[in-house]
Structure formats: C-alpha cells, structure tokens
Amino acid sequence: MSTPHCLRSSWHAAPANGGRRENGRVNDFDPTAYLPDDLLERIRERAPRHDRENTFPEADLDELRDAGYLAILVPAELGGAGLGLAEASALQQRLAGAAPATALAINMHLVWTGVAKVLSDRGVDALRFVQEGAVAGDVFGFGISEAGNDLVLFGSGTDAAPQADGGYAFTGTKIFTSLAPVWTQLGLHGLDTTSPDGPKMVYAFVPRSEESAGRIVTRDDWDTLGMRGTQSRTTELHCAVAPPERVARRIDPGPNPDPLVFGIFSVFELLLASVYTGIARRALDLAVAAAAKRTSKRTGKPYSQDPDIRWRIAGMALAYDALPPQLDALARDVDGLADHGTRWFSLLSGMKHRAVTAAKTIVDDAVLVAGGSSYFASNELGRLYRDVLAGLFHPSDPESAHSTVATAWLGPLED
Incomplete structure (x- = not known):
C-alpha cells in the first residue's frame, strides 16, 4: 500500500x-x-x-x-x-x-x-x-485490492458511475476478497471520472442481495498455498450498485x-x-x-x-x-x-x-x-x-x- x-x-x-x-x-x-x-x-x-x-x-x-x-x-x-x-x-x-x-x-x-x-x-x-x-x-467484506494497482487507496481501475439518485454503480474486478462466501456488505472503492467536480475516488458499500445477483460474481478461484480458510476469492463487479445512503466518501485521487x-x-x-x-x-x-x-x-x-x-x-x-x-x-x-x-x-x-x-x-x-x-x-x-x-x-x-x-x-x- x-x-x-x-x-x-x-x-x-x-x-x-x-x-x-x-x-x-x-x-x-x-x-x-x-x-x-x-x-x-x-x-x-x-x-x-x-x-x-x-x-x-x-x-x-x-x-x-x-x-x-x-x-x-x-x-x-x-x-x-x-x-x-x-x-x-x-x-x-x-x-x-x-x-x-x-x-x-x-x-x-x-x-x-x-x-x-x-x-x-x-x-x-x-x-x-x-x-x-x-x-x-x-458481515463486511474488504473490496479494495485490484490486480496491478500499486496506487491502492489513491487510485482504482474500478469504474464508479454516478447514478441519478446519488448512488454509484461499480464495474471492475477486486482480488483477495476475504469472506467472499459470506459477506453481506462489500466495502470498496472506484474512480468517478464523469462528475463535474471529478475525478473522485468513491468509497461505498454494495449489498449482496437478490437484486445484485448477476451484478456481483464471486469466482470460485481460491486454491492457495496457505490461508485457505479465508476464501479470499476474486469478485467481479458488473454495475454493482451502492445506494446513496451507502456512499461513504468522495475524495480526490492521489495522496x-x-x-x-x-x-x-x-x-x-x-x-x-x-x-x-x-x-x-x-x-x-x-x-x-x-x-x-x-x-x-x-x-x-x-x-x-x-x-x-x-x-x-x-x-x-x-x-x-x-x-x-x-x-x-x-x-x-x-x-x-x-x-x-x-x-x-x-x-x-x-x-x-x-x-x-x-x-x-x-x-x-x-x-x-x-x-x-x-x-x-x-x-x-x-x-x-x-x-x-x-x-x-x-x-x-x-x-x-x-x-x-x-x-x-x-x-x-x-x-
């Protein structure tokens, strides 16, 4: 990080x-x-x-x-x-x-x-x-890590698209998502490049629900040398929506x-x-x-x-x-x-x-x-x-x- x-x-x-x-x-x-x-x-x-x-x-x-x-x-x-x-x-x-x-x-x-x-x-x-x-x-999952993203908290390859109601739709891939089989809310970040005051790093929480089925895909790809019980699987986001009340922070990218x-x-x-x-x-x-x-x-x-x-x-x-x-x-x-x-x-x-x-x-x-x-x-x-x-x-x-x-x-x- x-x-x-x-x-x-x-x-x-x-x-x-x-x-x-x-x-x-x-x-x-x-x-x-x-x-x-x-x-x-x-x-x-x-x-x-x-x-x-x-x-x-x-x-x-x-x-x-x-x-x-x-x-x-x-x-x-x-x-x-x-x-x-x-x-x-x-x-x-x-x-x-x-x-x-x-x-x-x-x-x-x-x-x-x-x-x-x-x-x-x-x-x-x-x-x-x-x-x-x-x-x-x-149960809150931690959806921050992305393959190849050495900016970690200061940038993201995940797209955060603003919605009319103030929420955000996230599209991207998160890796090492511990608690993958059981989390109920995934805390994550993405980059909003379209808002007038952008670009902005958006931190929000996406719920796992019937409505999110298909928008959130958890790969069954955790077959590692150790820490196997964490089941830190890859998570695909396809316009996964965080409602406005779950948008925690919009901040400038970078330090x-x-x-x-x-x-x-x-x-x-x-x-x-x-x-x-x-x-x-x-x-x-x-x-x-x-x-x-x-x-x-x-x-x-x-x-x-x-x-x-x-x-x-x-x-x-x-x-x-x-x-x-x-x-x-x-x-x-x-x-x-x-x-x-x-x-x-x-x-x-x-x-x-x-x-x-x-x-x-x-x-x-x-x-x-x-x-x-x-x-x-x-x-x-x-x-x-x-x-x-x-x-x-x-x-x-x-x-x-x-x-x-x-x-x-x-x-x-x-x-």
Missing part, C-alpha cells in the same frame, strides 16, 4: 463533542470474556479441516457472531463492546494463534468497523451504518489527508500485524513444547537442555517479545488521537513489516526445532509455515514500507 507524504493534523483533531471515553486496553481487560478458552479450542480443532478441504469456516463465523465478536469495536451505546484498537489487536493475536485463516478473514470485517471507530472518534459520522450493521449481524485514508491504513496495518504476531506466538509455543518433548539420543536429555536449541528458541522469543508492546503502543495512539504528523505512515507500515518478517523467521526456526515431523501436512507447524507466507503479499509490501520509512527520515526523492 503506497503512502502519502502529506499528513494533516486534522486526522488527529479532537472529536466534535469535545472529548471521548478512554477505551484503549485497560488493566482489567480480560480477553477470555470475548474469546473464551472453549470457543478458541473449537476453532483450533476445525482449522486443519478447513485448510485441508479448502473451505470457509462458517461455524467459526457463526460462533464469533453469537459471541458479539463482530461488534467488538462498535461503541457500547450502539450495542457493541466498545473496545479500542489496542484490545482488538490483543484479541486478534489470540484468535490467530488458534486459526490464522479465521483471524485473517475476520480481520477484514473488523477493518471496516475499526475505520468507523477512527472516523467517529474524530467527529466524522460517515460510517455509522457500518457500526449499526455489525451489531445487527452484517490525500482525508481521515478515511488514515482510518483504513491504520486499522488495516495494525490488525494485520496482530494476526501475524499471533502466528509468531503460536509457533514459539509449539517450538517450546517440541523441545521439551523431544529427547536427544546422543545425550539422553530433552532438547530443551540442548544449548543450540536453547539459543534458537531464545532468538525466537527475543523477536516475538518486541511485537506486542509495539502493537499496543501504536493502537493506543490511534485510539487516543495522538499526532505523529508525517511519521504516522512510516510507523504503521513499519509495524506491519516487522510483524510479518519476524513471524516468518520465528516459524522457520520453530520448524527447525520441531524437526522432520513438521514437514507433514497434518502437523500444525506445517500449516503455520504456509499460512505465514501470506503476510508478504499484504500491503504495505517490503518495497513500499522501506520507501515510506526512507522518505520519513531522508525526505522525498528529488526529481
């Missing part, structure tokens, strides 16, 4: 009501209240089957919806849990440790509810319908200080980093268990007493231990309307990059600690080894992250 060089303090201005409830993670926050151990174990037990059969974990979604998980970021006064991003990050780490694909799929719904929270915290009520929909049971851009980028990067941090923790736990269980024929001692294995696990722990505090601090800053000015995007893209690269290295080392058994498809580490690779493809990719950080420290490239 490319990042703008121009950030504005308006992204961090106080809410219109002059204040807000402090809803970052609190000392008495209990993640088991939202993800009980028994629910988590049922989700963990189902994960291998969905990976093996390449199916969407509908039972996971049903149980999470019943538990109120889809509305954890919705304010309590609207019927949600009223949690902040810091708490949601901790929960997503916990969920990812049980079923990475389920966590990644749910992430895309939570991104939109998180964006709604970021906007409302800053006095913008444009996505209240997302919050109300999440409480009512709607833009609009709070919606900040909201999408910040929530997407932090929750994505949370999923891969959860994978890293699970791999570390499995490595520790394997070291205690395996015994050296040479020494007769468990591998937990082998200096080389101890060094490797220590390295894994050193890398992992840095991630949760960073996630917590940045999520609290978003929740608390902190102003990092022009550094915001480098901090966010850097967080995602560090979490993904550290998770991959930790899983690699866990496989070495566990030995040859992890090479079998039935082994959980073998699945994590495949799942963690998906992190490399999510925005911001390594090139974009390095470019953004270089710009933050060195200034933009000279013409």
Whole structure:
C-alpha cells in the first residue's frame, strides 16, 4: 500500500463533542470474556479441516457472531463492546494463534468497523451504518485490492458511475476478497471520472442481495498455498450498485489527508500485524513444547537442555517479545488521537513489516526445532509455515514500507 507524504493534523483533531471515553486496553481487560478458552479450542480443532478441504469456516463465523465478536469495536451505546484498537489487536493475536485463516478473514470485517471507530472518534459520522450493521449481524467484506494497482487507496481501475439518485454503480474486478462466501456488505472503492467536480475516488458499500445477483460474481478461484480458510476469492463487479445512503466518501485521487485514508491504513496495518504476531506466538509455543518433548539420543536429555536449541528458541522469543508492546503502543495512539504528523505512515507500515518478517523467521526456526515431523501436512507447524507466507503479499509490501520509512527520515526523492 503506497503512502502519502502529506499528513494533516486534522486526522488527529479532537472529536466534535469535545472529548471521548478512554477505551484503549485497560488493566482489567480480560480477553477470555470475548474469546473464551472453549470457543478458541473449537476453532483450533476445525482449522486443519478447513485448510485441508479448502473451505470457509462458517461455524467459526457463526460462533464469533453469537459471541458479539463482530461488534467488538462498535461503541457500547450502539450495542457493541466498545473496545479500542489496542484490545482488538490483543484479541486478534489470540484468535490467530488458534486459526490464522479465521483471524485473517475476520480481520477484514473488523477493518471496516475499526475505520468507523477512527472516523467517529474524530467527529466524522460517515460510517455509522457500518457500526449499526455489525451489531445487527452484517458481515463486511474488504473490496479494495485490484490486480496491478500499486496506487491502492489513491487510485482504482474500478469504474464508479454516478447514478441519478446519488448512488454509484461499480464495474471492475477486486482480488483477495476475504469472506467472499459470506459477506453481506462489500466495502470498496472506484474512480468517478464523469462528475463535474471529478475525478473522485468513491468509497461505498454494495449489498449482496437478490437484486445484485448477476451484478456481483464471486469466482470460485481460491486454491492457495496457505490461508485457505479465508476464501479470499476474486469478485467481479458488473454495475454493482451502492445506494446513496451507502456512499461513504468522495475524495480526490492521489495522496490525500482525508481521515478515511488514515482510518483504513491504520486499522488495516495494525490488525494485520496482530494476526501475524499471533502466528509468531503460536509457533514459539509449539517450538517450546517440541523441545521439551523431544529427547536427544546422543545425550539422553530433552532438547530443551540442548544449548543450540536453547539459543534458537531464545532468538525466537527475543523477536516475538518486541511485537506486542509495539502493537499496543501504536493502537493506543490511534485510539487516543495522538499526532505523529508525517511519521504516522512510516510507523504503521513499519509495524506491519516487522510483524510479518519476524513471524516468518520465528516459524522457520520453530520448524527447525520441531524437526522432520513438521514437514507433514497434518502437523500444525506445517500449516503455520504456509499460512505465514501470506503476510508478504499484504500491503504495505517490503518495497513500499522501506520507501515510506526512507522518505520519513531522508525526505522525498528529488526529481
């Protein structure tokens, strides 16, 4: 995901009501209240089957919806849990440790509810319908990615055609549409090139309904190396209509200080980093268990007493231990309307990059600690080894992250 060089303090201005409830993670926050151990174990037990059969974990979604998980970021006064991003990050780490694909799929719904929270915290009520929909049971898909579109939030190959009633008809192709079999509202963007004040990037939500049949085509093309349970299929849009009340924002293309851009980028990067941090923790736990269980024929001692294995696990722990505090601090800053000015995007893209690269290295080392058994498809580490690779493809990719950080420290490239 490319990042703008121009950030504005308006992204961090106080809410219109002059204040807000402090809803970052609190000392008495209990993640088991939202993800009980028994629910988590049922989700963990189902994960291998969905990976093996390449199916969407509908039972996971049903149980999470019943538990109120889809509305954890919705304010309590609207019927949600009223949690902040810091708490949601901790929960997503916990969920990812049980079923990475389920966590990644749910992430895309939570991104939109998180964006709604970021906007409302800053006095913008444009996505209240997302919050109300999440409480009512709607599932929000994330329809932003397009093949070859390295502009990501700042441009689109999807056509957004204005309608007489103020709605928009979208025509184009979206890729990596997680929750493809089950979403009820697809949040997406397209480019309006025909309006008098255009061109404009249009952000809106298209409902899945009988009326949209034929206008929205979900390809059955998700047959991937890992993260198979997300069912992030390709979505074709053929004049798919977003009604006027679901048109959230019309903004100029290109780098833009609009709070919606900040909201999408910040929530997407932090929750994505949370999923891969959860994978890293699970791999570390499995490595520790394997070291205690395996015994050296040479020494007769468990591998937990082998200096080389101890060094490797220590390295894994050193890398992992840095991630949760960073996630917590940045999520609290978003929740608390902190102003990092022009550094915001480098901090966010850097967080995602560090979490993904550290998770991959930790899983690699866990496989070495566990030995040859992890090479079998039935082994959980073998699945994590495949799942963690998906992190490399999510925005911001390594090139974009390095470019953004270089710009933050060195200034933009000279013409």
